[in-house]
Amino acid sequence: MEKMGKRFQGKVAIVTASTMGIGYGIAERLGLEGASVVISSRKQKNVDEAAEKLRARGIEVLGVVCHVSNEQHRKQLIDQTIQKYGRIDVVVSNAAANPSVDAILETKESALDKLWEINVKAAILILKDAAPHMQKGSSVVLISSIAGYQPQGSMAMYGVTKTALLGLTKVALASEMAPNTRVNCVAPGFVPTHFASYITSNKAIRGAIEERTLLNRLGTTEDMAAATAFLASDDASYITGETLVVAGGTPSRL
Ligand code: NAP
Numbered sequence: 001m002e003k004m005g006k007r008f009q010g011k012v013a014i015v016t017a018s019t020m021g022i023g024y025g026i027a028e029r030l031g032l033e034g035a036s037v038v039i040s041s042r043k044q045k046n047v048d049e050a051a052e053k054l055r056a057r058g059i060e061v062l063g064v065v066c067h068v069s070n071e072q073h074r075k076q077l078i079d080q081t082i083q084k085y086g087r088i089d090v091v092v093s094n095a096a097a098n099p100s101v102d103a104i105l106e107t108k109e110s111a112l113d114k115l116w117e118i119n120v121k122a123a124i125l126i127l128k129d130a131a132p133h134m135q136k137g138s139s140v141v142l143i144s145s146i147a148g149y150q151p152q153g154s155m156a157m158y159g160v161t162k163t164a165l166l167g168l169t170k171v172a173l174a175s176e177m178a179p180n181t182r183v184n185c186v187a188p189g190f191v192p193t194h195f196a197s198y199i200t201s202n203k204a205i206r207g208a209i210e211e212r213t214l215l216n217r218l219g220t221t222e223d224m225a226a227a228t229a230f231l232a233s234d235d236a237s238y239i240t241g242e243t244l245v246v247a248g249g250t251p252s253r254l
Contacts, residue, residue, distance in 0.1 A: 007233040009034035012085040014077065016068055016126060017041055017095035019050035021193035022143065025221030026092050026228045031059030033229060035090065038081045040066035040073075068095040068122035078129045088133045090232045093123040094143040096161075098195070101154035112157065119161035124168070131177065139182045139232045142169055143224075144243065146189045149252040162187070166243055174241030182240035184231040189247025191219040214249025 008030050018027040019041040031037045031054055039050055044065050051063035064080050066073040081088060097118040100111040123142060134140075144165040151159025169185040177183050190209045192200040200206050200218060210216055227246045230236055245252045 004032055006034035007229070007235065008090070011035045011089035012038065012081065012087050013090035013092065013232070014038040014081055014088060014126075014130065015040075015092040015094060016066065016077075016122075018092075019043070019046035021195060022188065022191060022221050022224045023092070023094040024050055025225040026094065027061075028054060028057065028059070029222070029225035029229045030090065030092075030232065031061065032057065033233075036060040036062070036085050038062045038064060038077065038085075040064045040077055042067045068126060069117045071125070074122070074126055074129055077126075078133065082133055087135065088130050089135075089138050090141070091127060091130050091134070091139075092141045092143065092228060092232065093126055095119075095122060096143070096145075096158075096195070098155065098158040100157065101198075104157050104160075107157050115157055115161045119158070120164045120168075123165065127173070127177075131181070134177075134181050136180045137234070137237075138180060139184070139236075140173070140177065141228050141231050142183070142185045143228070144169075144185050144187045146187050146245065146247045146250055146252055148187055149245075169243055170241040178240060182231075182236070184236065184239060184241070185243040186224060186227050186231065187243050187245045187247065187252065188224045189213065189219045189245075189250045191221060191224060193221065209250075212250050213247065217248060219246060219248060 013030045013035040015027045017023045018039040027037045027039045047063040054061045066077040099114050100107045142165045145162040147155045147159035148162030174183040
């Protein structure tokens with residue numbers, strides 16, 4: 001990993017919900033490629049531990065507590081980034097919640113509110129705060145889900161919020177933030193993280209998911225980080241408004 005290219009040298013990247021799982025993997029990848037990374041999540045202890053782990057890999061890192069639906073936290077995230085680094089080149093909006101496994105018509109109003117608040121509204125509000133600091137050549141990556149293409153079963157309403165991110169990417173935010181900032185999206189397949197453990201730790205369900213892929217395996221945080229780093233980098237400088245499905249060939253869309 002230490003021998004990888006340095007596409008983000010001199011750049012500053014904010015990754016939300018990045019003290020473990022996919023967000024951590026993305027922060028690590030961007031950092032190993034030269035970015036100063038700003039990591040965050042709800043718990044100070046998680047922020048401190050993740051920052052230490054990244055520093056041990058030689059990465060320049062700022063850790064900030066940020067519950068994405070807390071206005072004050074979002075403001076601190078941006079303010080502290082600007083105070084320390086003076087610029088924002090990349091924002092990866094990665095936070096999500098899945099508070100209910102009920103059918104949509106059975107889902108409590110409070111759960112519907114939380115899904116909208118964290119999975120969609122907070123992503124918009126983070127970008128609203130960050131946008132004035134994003135210069136020419138900057139880029140945004142939203143983390144959606146394969147479930148955004150086929151919202152169903154116990155993940156139906158969560159999936160619909162991820163469908164909203166596909167819409168935000170194409171064309172809404174991409175056109176609003178053009179030409180200075182590109183906006184793209186990654187739709188991961190299943191990755192055995194804490195978030196997905198209720199699904200991936202069940203042997204039968206895990207097997208069924210693996211069978212739906214063409215590559216016969218679940219995804220890894222590294223798979224998601226590599227795709228995100230590509231879209232965030234200048235290698236993707238003529239790509240905006242796109243979603244990259246990183247799901248081992250799981251059916252999504254043409
Ligand atoms: P994860 O491993 O469970 O990690 C979640 C991270 O988010 C932790 O760092 C957690 O730290 C933080 N977090 C949780 N709620 C937060 C909030 N409200 N505000 C700020 N930080 C918060 O999850 P993951 O699987 O990597 O998921 C990351 C993203 O990938 C999500 O958008 C998810 O929808 C998407 N995704 C995941 C999969 C999958 O199979 N894993 C598939 C498709 C899409 P604290 O507890 O300290 O807050």
